[in-house]
C-alpha cells in the first residue's frame with residue numbers, strides 16, 4: 501500500500517462481506533496526518549471489520565486502502581506478553597540497545613517511567629493500556645487504529661486516558677481512527693466524528709464547528725443517529 505497525497509490513509513469504495521452478509525459496501529474515508537477521527541455506529545454495523553481491514557489483519561472484497569502496511573493498533577484488551585518485562589513488550593522486535601532506549605522513553609511518555617523492568621501482571625487495567633499505547637507509538641506510526649481501547653476502564657481512569665491520548669497524538673501527529681460506542685468519548689477526543697450505517701459512512705460531524713455553543717446539541721444529534729432518543733434513555 502502506498503501513501504496518497506500525504507494522507508494518513510485513503511479508503512476508496514471498500515467492500516467486505518461474510519458469505520452473503522454484506523458488511524461494508526462502497527465505503528470511502530480519508531484521514532489526514534494528525535487528524536483524530538472517531539467512528540460510531542450501532543452494534544454489528546461493521547466498525548471492527550473496517551478497522552481490521554485498515555490494520556491489514558483481514559482481507560477485503562473490493563476497493564482500495566492506501567496507507568501504511570502495518571499501522572499501529574490498540575485493542576480493548578492490552579494483549580501484552582505476560583512473560584516479557586514492560587520494556588520488551590514495548591520494544592517488540594527491536595532487540596537492540598537503541599530499541600530498548602526507545603521503549604524506555606515511550607514508557608516514560610505514558611507515565612510509566614522507571615517501570616521498564618516490571619511485569620504485566622503487576623499492572624492495573626489502565627496501566628496495561630498505557631503500555632499498549634507506548635508499544636503502538638514507539639515506532640512513530642503514521643496511522644493509529646484504536647478499537648475501543650478505553651471501554652473496559654473505570655470512568656476516572658478513562659478520563660485520564662483521554663488526556664493522555666490527546667497529548668500523545670498532539671506530540672506524535674499520527675492520523676487516528678478510534679472506534680467507540682461512547683458518544684461523549686468521541687466528542688471529547690475527535691476532530692471529526694463519523695457514523696457508520698448500511699456498510700458506509702452515513703454522516704460526518706466536524707466537532708469544533710458543531711460544539712461552538714457546547715457539546716449538547718452534537719450529543720443529541722449523534723444519539724439520534726444511533727437510534728437513541730433521550731426519552732428512551734431516561735426510561
Ligand SMILES: Nc1ncnc2c1ncn2[C@@H]1O[C@H](COP(=O)(O)OP(=O)(O)OP(=O)(O)O)[C@@H](O)[C@H]1O
Pocket residue numbers: 518523541542543544545546547548549550
Ligand atoms: N469472521 C466473521 N464471520 C462472519 N461474520 C462476521 C465475522 N466477523 C464479523 N461478522 C459479522 O459482521 C457484522 C459486523 O461485525 P463487526 O464486528 O465489524 O461490527 P461492529 O460494528 O464492530 O460491532 P460492535 O459494535 O458490536 O463491536 C456483524 O453482523 C458480525 O456478526
